[in-house]
Amino acid sequence: MNLQHDVRTVARQFQIYGEFLGAESYGSGHINDTYRAVFDQAGAPARYIIQRINHNIFKAPVAVMDNIRRVTTHLAAKAAGAPDFSRRVLTLVATRDGGYFHRDEQANHWRAYLFIEKARTCDAVESAEQAFKAAQAFGAFQKLLADLPAPRLHDTIPDFHHTPKRFAALEKVIAADAVNRARLARAEIEFALRRKEICRVLLDASLPERVTHNDTKFNNVMLDEATGEGICVIDLDTVMPGLALYDFGDMVRTTTSPAKEDERDLSKVALQLPMFEALARGYLSSAGEFLTPVEKKFLPFAGKLITFEIGLRFLTDFLAGDTYFKVHREGHNLDRCRTQFKLVESIERQETAMDKLVESIK
Ligand code: ADP
Numbered sequence: 001m002n003l004q005h006d007v008r009t010v011a012r013q014f015q016i017y018g019e020f021l022g023a024e025s026y027g028s029g030h031i032n033d034t035y036r037a038v039f040d041q042a043g044a045p046a047r048y049i050i051q052r053i054n055h056n057i058f059k060a061p062v063a064v065m066d067n068i069r070r071v072t073t074h075l076a077a078k079a080a081g082a083p084d085f086s087r088r089v090l091t092l093v094a095t096r097d098g099g100y101f102h103r104d105e106q107a108n109h110w111r112a113y114l115f116i117e118k119a120r121t122c123d124a125v126e127s128a129e130q131a132f133k134a135a136q137a138f139g140a141f142q143k144l145l146a147d148l149p150a151p152r153l154h155d156t157i158p159d160f161h162h163t164p165k166r167f168a169a170l171e172k173v174i175a176a177d178a179v180n181r182a183r184l185a186r187a188e189i190e191f192a193l194r195r196k197e198i199c200r201v202l203l204d205a206s207l208p209e210r211v212t213h214n215d216t217k218f219n220n221v222m223l224d225e226a227t228g229e230g231i232c233v234i235d236l237d238t239v240m241p242g243l244a245l246y247d248f249g250d251m252v253r254t255t256t257s258p259a260k261e262d263e264r265d266l267s268k269v270a271l272q273l274p275m276f277e278a279l280a281r282g283y284l285s286s287a288g289e290f291l292t293p294v295e296k297k298f299l300p301f302a303g304k305l306i307t308f309e310i311g312l313r314f315l316t317d318f319l320a321g322d323t324y325f326k327v328h329r330e331g332h333n334l335d336r337c338r339t340q341f342k343l344v345e346s347i348e349r350q351e352t353a354m355d356k357l358v359e360s361i362k
Pocket residue numbers: 026027028029030031032033034049090113114115116117120121219220234235236
């Protein structure tokens with residue numbers, strides 16, 4: 001396969017033993033360039049993830065790596081000794097000169113991780129049990145990082161979940177309509193503009209700042225193939241100070257409807273209450289002990305808000321000409337926006353029931 005990057009040369013910069021056998025593009029992330037590389041180590045194949053950080057989006061890749069190094073070190077210290085601990089935390093592979101990332105001649109920043117074997121990620125949720133396990137893992141992740149020693153983590157993308165700023169960005173691209181696409185998205189633009197008032201709610205609620213993941217979509221947790229456990233939380237570029245509710249909200253967005261994020265058949269997109277219940281129970285089983293009553297109360301609302309926010313971002317990118325998220329077909333970002341807004345509507349219809357459900361969980 002013809003890869004976009006010379007992964008063999010990049011891999012040579014890391015302390016990886018054995019002979020390079022090959023590499024392929026891997027995963028379905030929208031941001032970084034991810035490769036799975038295989039080496040022959042004394043007769044056994046060993047796999048690694050080799051990743052290029054998208055520096056158009058992460059403007060300070062060294063700060064990203066500094067956060068990731070601190071977070072993985074902290075988590076690894078806590079997991080040490082547990083059965084299978086090297087599958088429970090991402091392990092950065094050191095570079096030949098002892099660093100934890102490699103900067104190439106084109107100023108790309110690269111990292112290598114041990115490949116977590118016997119686990120998988122899924123783009124769409126398949127069962128309530130998966131929703132439970134994923135949420136439990138993300139809740140545990142927040143809990144384990146609650147005592148991360150100072151200093152404060154870097155803000156790798158400032159205002160990442162500042163919904164009013166995301167809304168303002170949309171208003172700006174609508175006004176500019178630089179690629180003449182607003183005419184293709186009239187209904188979605190109307191949908192967004194009618195909901196401006198929800199954007200500020202969490203910011204105005206005086207919620208505690210915590211160390212959060214900020215990108216807790218379902219395919220950012222690896223599920224153990226044998227037990228189904230959410231064994232390892234991955235994609236740590238956006239781990240930074242934030243609100244616990246952003247994380248829960250993104251879980252609602254990606255695990256309560258069985259459809260893929262870019263599903264074109266919108267009749268498949270709807271929040272399923274049993275999925276939401278499993279998700280809330282899973283999350284509260286690990287995060288319940290530290291959440292405040294106000295945070296708990298806002299769990300359903302957070303699901304609606306983050307789904308709306310990501311919908312705004314897809315719409316913004318569509319109108320700007322697809323400059324942020326990777327796209328694989330025409331209208332891809334608009335399709336993604338449509339699923340998000342369909343889910344927002346579905347949540348709006350069920351919000352009272354979701355509120356009651358959360359209240360009933362002790
Ligand atoms: P992106 O930021 O582009 O979403 P991710 O870090 O989420 O990139 O990686 C993309 C995909 O690669 C993940 O969904 C997962 O399937 C796979 N992946 C990432 N890290 C590992 C790992 N250490 N072991 C196994 N698979 C991984």
